[in-house]
Amino acid sequence: MKHVSNDYLKELITEYRPYTTKGEVMADLPCLDNQNQNDLGIAMIDMDNQIYKAGSTDLSFSLQSVSKIISLMVALQDLGEEKVFQTVGMEPMGDFFNTISHLESNDVHRPYNPMVNAGAIAICSLIKGDSVQERFERIMSMLKTITNNENISYDNSVYQAEKRKGDRNRALAYYMSSTGAVALDPEEALDLYFRINSISFTVEDLARVGLFIANGGKLLNDNEQLISDKHLQTLQAIMMTSGMYNESGNFAVKVGFPCKSGVSGSIVSVVPGRYGIGVIGPAINEKGNSVGGGKILERLSSDLNLNLFSHS
Ligand code: GLN
Numbered sequence: 001m002k003h004v005s006n007d008y009l010k011e012l013i014t015e016y017r018p019y020t021t022k023g024e025v026m027a028d029l030p031c032l033d034n035q036n037q038n039d040l041g042i043a044m045i046d047m048d049n050q051i052y053k054a055g056s057t058d059l060s061f062s063l064q065s066v067s068k069i070i071s072l073m074v075a076l077q078d079l080g081e082e083k084v085f086q087t088v089g090m091e092p093m094g095d096f097f098n099t100i101s102h103l104e105s106n107d108v109h110r111p112y113n114p115m116v117n118a119g120a121i122a123i124c125s126l127i128k129g130d131s132v133q134e135r136f137e138r139i140m141s142m143l144k145t146i147t148n149n150e151n152i153s154y155d156n157s158v159y160q161a162e163k164r165k166g167d168r169n170r171a172l173a174y175y176m177s178s179t180g181a182v183a184l185d186p187e188e189a190l191d192l193y194f195r196i197n198s199i200s201f202t203v204e205d206l207a208r209v210g211l212f213i214a215n216g217g218k219l220l221n222d223n224e225q226l227i228s229d230k231h232l233q234t235l236q237a238i239m240m241t242s243g244m245y246n247e248s249g250n251f252a253v254k255v256g257f258p259c260k261s262g263v264s265g266s267i268v269s270v271v272p273g274r275y276g277i278g279v280i281g282p283a284i285n286e287k288g289n290s291v292g293g294g295k296i297l298e299r300l301s302s303d304l305n306l307n308l309f310s311h312s
Helices: 006-022 064-087 101-105 117-124 132-147 156-164 167-179 186-197 203-214 229-242 245-254 291-303
Strands: 041-046 051-055 259-261 266-271 275-280
Touching (some): 006 041, 006 051, 006 291, 041 291, 064 117, 064 132, 064 186, 064 203, 064 229, 064 259, 101 167, 117 167, 156 186, 203 229, 203 275, 229 245, 229 259, 275 291
Antiparallel strands (some): 041 051, 041 275, 266 275
């Protein structure tokens, strides 16, 4: 079996960089179309807090849909599972991440799960706080703690672009409000959703989030339970079944540990009790997932025997 080292990760980056030409940088959001198609980077942190990195490790990118696991984590901690899953379902969708049709076609008009846009907007309406600003600050403060990075902030130009180009998300929020299936103030829920999509991260920040989940909701060397382990079990199950949208089955089979992607080309991965992993590769496929990033995770899984279903 291979061992993780910076050199090993560097080899993977070199080997899989050509795959970045097989995807495209997201063109829908003006703030993303200036990303570099050939960027590819990875950070991996183990339970001894040893960090391994290679490739575009200084690159800062917006969280986009990776924020959906953060909002779900905070909502579960705020309200508990019963209330959260009265608002959104926990079933995989098998359709594009911002589809509206599933809201109309299912009996209850509720989003299928918290990892698709409608679900994440509904989750944003649940997070506690007297104002959008206060809710956002609660999320930021949680993220700063988890990543051990006081400098985490959001990118205002991404936030403005999310708002400007947000009609599809507005349609989802207003549709849910119109049926009454989700009791939400559409503008407030959207504002929080747009803001958390705009949070800037590096691959190391992503890996720290993965590590926190891999460590059952505690920081390394600290006994304080910041998020309940039970909620993180639920979160990981949902990442496994829906975190990569309608490519989640493929990732479950080929990678075999929970992942969550964003259209900036980022992916956060959790190998329970072993690693937190962050990758960035802005060239994404038609499902919205990083092409090079996905390939690297697949390879890591087999080289390091990380598949949760492996018995060897
Ligand atoms: N900001 C994007 C949206 O709301 C995020 C989508 C994604 O990363 N899949 O559509």
